[in-house]
Amino acid sequence: MRELLAEAAFELFMERGFEGTTVDDIVARAGVGRRSFFRYFPSKEDAVFPDHERCLADMTEYLERATSGDPLDRVCEAARIVLRMYAANPVFSVRRYRLTREVPGLRTYELSVVRRYERTLAGYLRGRWGDAPDGSLRAEVIAAAVVAAHNNGLRSWLRSGAVGDAEVAVDHALALVREVWSRTPDRPVTVLDGADGDGREVVVMVAPRGAPLWRVVRQLESALAETPAAE
Amino acid sequence: MRELLAEAAFELFMERGFEGTTVDDIVARAGVGRRSFFRYFPSKEDAVFPDHERCLADMTEYLERATSGDPLDRVCEAARIVLRMYAANPVFSVRRYRLTREVPGLRTYELSVVRRYERTLAGYLRGRWGDAPDGSLRAEVIAAAVVAAHNNGLRSWLRSGAVGDAEVAVDHALALVREVWSRTPDRPVTVLDGADGDGREVVVMVAPRGAPLWRVVRQLESALAETPAAE
Structure with a gap:
């Protein structure tokens, strides 16, 4: 039902534009009642990004278990959970990326989602670093850097029309952040x-x-x- | 007129809450017509943050002139323009900070504004680094880090009720980013x-x-x- 609604919604957004589509249009296309829509999605915007809630939950769960290991590695790995969600459905991801560029309300929605990922990563780092000097500051700065790097790689891939391997672009971007912030030596001098x-x-x-x-x-x-x- | 409207709006938001205040309430309090409001502010949210447009313009102008010097120093200095806007009116800034925490629509608006600052800084760095390897990636990651550091310092100051010097908190936060990314030697080894x-x-x-x-x-x-x- 949830997927059916998200699919019907997205079809209509592509056909009539986001603003030109009402929730009534969506439920008519999906052949369900209006209340069904709001049972699954708080708003029309949520139907464009049906997987972020699950993805945030997956990220939170991953980080809850990640009580050891290098914290920076852990947040980079957590960011890759988001990437894999996009990479699992390249055609949809590219179309949605283009739609989002055109609709200010969707860009705002996306900003809120990105901010939630960032807060999740920062919260984890804060927890790992506890009372270390500037722990909270470093947590926020590094979370922002990881998210910016991830999004830079993801956007390159989406802009290219999902040509090539999304992980390569994102890994390259995350490597820059790790290289600057990492504390683990890995090559002898x-x-x-x-x-x-x-x-x-x-x-x-x-x-x-x-x-x-x-x-x-x-x-x-x-x-x-x-x-x-x-x- | 613009300031009068912003003051009337903010008074009402404090008295009746943001959601409980209409544009009609605001223009009645300010003693002007409804069209005057929309001449100055596209939305009710904009009246809560009356100075960001000017601040963005100031930042852009500063960076347009900043064609030499260390790019990282320049973006840190540009971020301080935002800080000074908040610090110029501590009582208002603290009240607005508290109001924003309570109203999801204002938080979303603020996210959009923060994103515009971030894009302005990233655009500047991209311009300075031109075709350098990973220039665009570094520009985005550093802009995000500078904004996160600035906001960490600014929020500490706002949360404290604007006790102490806002610049001290923000300078400390920005120093972390500069230290990690800076290329300028300053102490002999x-x-x-x-x-x-x-x-x-x-x-x-x-x-x-x-x-x-x-x-x-x-x-x-x-x-x-x-x-x-x-x-």
Whole structure:
């Protein structure tokens, strides 16, 4: 019933436009009563995005179980749940993307949904970082960055008409955020302990000229035993 | 006239609630005709945020002139234009913050405004970075991070009832974003050029154990002649 209504609604939006379609039109097309519509969807806008509620629930459930591991990895993985929802139905996703560009009310609706994802991710990070200095600030900034990166990759894919692999575009975008914020070294650069002329402990690093800065940083971070938040 | 209408509107929203106030109530209180209201405000929501249009225009104008200097510094400075609008009228800002928390329609309106600021900042960064690798992606991610940081600082100040200096909270939040993304070295760490056993150029760095990672990074970045985006 829910899917039937969403399909009827979307067909009509494509035929007559979003503003030109009433809930009465939708229930007539679906062959059900008006009250059935509102049982499933609070508004006409909700029928355009029938999967976000489930997707938010899936994300919340995933994060509730994600009590260990790198928090940044976890939120990137959680963002991919949204991507997979779009990628599961490329034709519908592209059409909806185009419809949303044209209808201000749908763009506003979408902003609200995006904000809910962002708050979910930020809430998770806040929980993981607890009372760490600037934990709440970092949670909000990183959640916003993850969502912006995800949406940049998703939009590229949608704008292309869903050509190619959506995951590639989004993974590339998320990698930028992870690279900037991650604390986990993953590629060796020579880092040695030592002492300066006055016997103070120092860290000596040797890296090839042209080495990617952020790879070097990961190595250094653990060596310096210092985090950005602790500054 | 515009200010008179905004004041009358806000008084009524505080007295009767946002939903309980009509445009007719507002024009009656202000002693003007109904058409005057709509000449200044497209909707009742706009009357709650009478300064955002001017603020967006100020931000756009500032960024149009900001053709040199560090792009990240520029967007942080542009974000402060919004802060100063709130800080110029603390009592009104705090009341409006509380009203907005209670009225879903105002929250949605606010989301749209925030999104416009974010797009303005991202558009500027995209323009500055032009065809740099991932220029557009970085522009969107950094704009989102700057907006999230700004709003985190602004909300802390509003939640406190506008106690203390709003700029301090926001500067602290923006500093986190700048520290993570900035490319400008500002504190010396010893970085030397050298060569490894095979004659390849290397960079040798010596830093005190416990040195703040991100200060070290700034020094390294220019030495490695490599940027995060170029990876």
